[in-house]
Amino acid sequence: MMNCTDPKLVDRLVKNAPGIKQLEIRRPVDWGLGIGSQNTAPPEWANIIQTLSSLPNLVCLRLTFPGTEEHQTDLVTIAVARKMLQSSKVKGDKKLSIRRTIAPHYTNDYEEDSIHSDRTEVFN
Secondary structure (H helix, E strand, O other): OOOOOOHHHHHHHHHHOOOOOEEEEEOOOOOOOOHHHHOOOOOHHHHHHHHHOOOOOOOEEEEEEEOOOOOHHHHHHHHHHHHHHHOOOOOOOEEEEEEEEEOOOOOOOOOOOEEEEEEEEEEO
16 A cells, blocks of 8 residues: 555656556554544545556546545545546446445444445456
8 A cells, every 4th residue: 555645656656557457545543543443544545547658558537535425525526536537548347436434433333444345347
């Protein structure tokens, strides 16, 4: 897992690992952070997804959002990911997987992430 809000780190990933075929972006959580670890995707995700569009072999992008509710930043991020995969020059099917998880934190008894929903969109 890496800090996907750091544009320099994402640039290094694209430069040093151009063969990546699958990538998951998720919000890191911490048992003690409470609300902070349940927050939705940071707005920077939409920006870094545009950077990831230069990965020549990326065929599967998974976005994992904490919590069960959709927020505006989630919708923007999903729209950018859809556009990126639809305009990708990779031959064959491209998949966008959108997951919602309930992370362990002091308001619940989960010891690990629990998947609330998981849907996949396929683009040709």
